Amino acid sequence: MTSSVTSSLAPTGSPVRAGRGPFTKAGAWRSGRYVLPLAVILLLLSIAAAVTVGSADLPVDSVLRAVGTHLGLPVRPLPPLPDSIVWDLRLPRVLLAALVGAGLAVCGAVLQALTRNPLADPFLLGVSSGASTGAVAVLVLGIQLGSGPIDLTTGAFAGSVAAFGAVLLLAGRRAGEPTRIVFAGVAVSQLFSAVTSLIVISDAQTQDTRSVTFWLLGSLTAASWPAVALSAAVAGVGLVVCWANATALDAFAFGADTARSLGFSPGRTRLLLFGVTALVAATLVAASGAIGFVGLTVPHAVRFVIGSRHRALLPTCAVVGAIFLIWADTAARTVFSPQELPVGVLTALLGVPMFALVMRRRAGTS
16 A cells, blocks of 8 residues: 555655656666665775775775674784774774764654655754764763763763753643754754853863864764774664664655555554654764764755655665765865864755855755
């Protein structure tokens, strides 16, 4: 029944072109045969290449030897310095960039389907503003938990959870309704942004202000293996949950009534997916700062190539998002070396034109 409905309808505001529509068999066929496998190969090559690039370039052979040594393989070990560069600095950073890019892209695709808003992104639910407030409180005020200070990641995650809790509280019993939770997210984002500005203005020293600004624009300089492990676990579970609800997301593209007629519970499903995307985004923002536009631009680019069936769209968004952020971060740390740009600056430079393109396409179909 689901296939018969989805093959005869198109989501509101989504033009269907011959052979390129969001629910055509050709789109799903291409995604299964070509796009996703090629993207996975490109992702693996991107990881290997990005680890070799930096202020001191390293050959691929050195990277493989360093990784093999730490995995217990019978390879000739590297000297301590290049080994530390690969294993302690570059590889965790590249892997964290891949995880953050993948998670934000998937969250963006899910939220765009849930809200039927092509401009939705993972920060719609207030988690970015909450994370910013938590991080600023740690950096500027030196907030402590028990006998010692808490780290920036913990503070950012706590702020994200507090913000999403405020969104649910403000939305009330109708939190499963897209319009209500979006309005609540906007209100909470403004509130936490105001608190962040107040903290910075009232208490920050010059160095604190510089650190806060760098983090707010997105940075992967604090990447570590524990951050990689936590991000992988949360993003992995989140992707599985979202992918398991791919058919429901397809149905939501046609509205709540259609989803209900196909046997889905719009309120419960939306609340579940809102919660999952908020948790994933909170974890990733806590590890990387507020990296914008990944969740907005990547889903639209992938939809343009393979269509809108979420069973293919979500994993492809994950892989493309990972590639996108790996190279954005590589450029951020190498273009002006030894100075480093916040990676959010580069994603914004790429994302703003895409934002304008989406607005133009939407105006043309209205």
